[in-house]
Amino acid sequence: MSGDRHRGTLAVILASATLTVMAGAIIGPVVRQIQLGVGVSESLAGLIITTHGALIVVVSPIAGTIVDRVGPRRPYVFGLFLYGIGGGAGVFVDSFVPLLLSRVVLGVGVAFVYTGITVLLYTLYEGQRMDRALGLRSSANSAGAAVWPLVGGALGTLSWQAPFAVYLVAIPLGLAAIAAIPETGHGGRPDDDRSRLERLQAFFGVFRRVPSIPAVYLLYFGANLLLYAIVVFYPQLLAELGVTSTGLVGLYLAVNGAAGGVSAVLYDRLLGALDRHALVLGAFALWIGGLGAAVVVSTRLTAFVPVVMFGLGLGLVFPSSFAWIESLAPPDRQGSLSSYLASAGYLGQFAAPVVFGAVLGVAEIRGVFAAATLAALAAFAALGLALARRGRSAAGAA
Incomplete structure (x- = not known):
């Protein structure tokens, strides 16, 4: 990979890393306004913050299995578009149930992006370069933790829906990823004719x-x-x-x-x-x-x-x-x-x-x-x- 291509690839990966960890905190400053805007209780308004996280816990293992089979690039790009669509939908919806469903889509997107980023770094870099890339990924997470909630709070002065526009950044990132992220050759784990139980036993055998x-x-x-x-x-x-x-x-x-x-x-x-x-x-x-x-x-x-x-x-x-x-x-x-x-x-x-x-x-x-x-x-x-x-x-x- 040429130097320019390398820098462009890493820049796209790190930019998307800023979005994943703080996906809930982007709208944290306006939870109270969201509650009033859609007319629900505090506990229901809290679901708008936490629902995507529940989906990440459930969907991440599925995303990981898909990454092992087809490689990280396509699931990662797919996740970025889901992230932008699911998160950015809050700009346009003004009732609770559609907003909650959009957070479900966001959670699925985060699961694919998060796992895709990890395996991309594993396969594109090695040795000290990988350690450097993993450190920069954590630094990007920290930058997202510092910056995106402040942006969300500032946009919240316009309306409770405005902070959801932050999520739309993932769509141009997805387009950039199509151009900047190479196929890695990772994936393609062959199918086998074992039963689901046998495959699970083999998988958890790794832990033993x-x-x-x-x-x-x-x-x-x-x-x-x-x-x-x-x-x-x-x-x-x-x-x-x-x-x-x-x-x-x-x-x-x-x-x-x-x-x-x-x-x-x-x-x-x-x-x-x-x-x-x-x-x-x-x-x-x-x-x-x-x-x-x-x-x-x-x-x-x-x-x-x-x-x-x-x-x-x-x-x-x-x-x-x-x-x-x-x-x-x-x-x-x-x-x-x-x-x-x-x-x-x-x-x-x-x-x-x-x-x-x-x-x-x-x-x-x-x-x-x-x-x-x-x-x-x-x-x-x-x-x-x-x-x-x-x-x-x-x-x-x-």
Whole structure:
């Protein structure tokens, strides 16, 4: 691939990556206006934010299977068009049921784009170039987390329907992808005449042979669980400090995303000095410090410390998770196995309000962050013990 073609391909992939992770947060600033506009309760209005995520969890494994069979390019382009159509439909509809159905289409689109991006990076790049591309992908996610909600909020001053126009960006991206994304040669896993049960047994047999893969899913689930503890509950902590303006709250969350972008951009360089296990341990240390700081912050200025520290850690964990799946998954299963990573992440996002909401029910808002700190500390200890046992086993074998 020529240099110009390479840059154009990566630019399209990274641009689409900014859209996937924050597909719900684009319209987050106008949920109240949507509720009034379509005349539904708060809980029904909340479904407009969460429905696409449920579809991602369900559809991602299907998308992964299709990617393994036909390669990532066509499912990825298909997903971009679905994303634009399903998300952008909100500009034109003004009643609840059609709007909810459009979010279903959006969720299917995100599932195909998310998995397509992952396998495209696996197949178009290798070695340090792949680590660099995975880091840039996480940085693009962070940029989307910082930028798109601000754009959505600004458009929300025009009408509750205007923020949905952001999703339409995916359509020209789909056209650009047709021109810029090459066929990879990935896919084409042959059909066999085994029963569905036998194929499922063979698929999950991979987990038995490579138990580290479920561990990566658990890591990614936990990272998203803690991320959404910040997204959902940090505004309440800020309110205790007198920060109630939606613009200022958005600034703190944008700083969280920007910090993740910085560490993700440096990811491949950090790998030159440390291995992935060390980077993830460092991320947990940052999370323990940041979430612990949230328990005691007392001023608006010091309230930036937790989001900066957490974001820096996130920029190390996300690309590490994708890189581990690439190295552990059989080549003909990368789509399927990476799709479960997406499902694990969105399950973590769903679980955060439930898990930490239960804590809030028995403790004040700072108790939520104390619980999150303990969760990060437990994960740090578990990973540290696992690495110590592996080191002793390797030493014994030698």
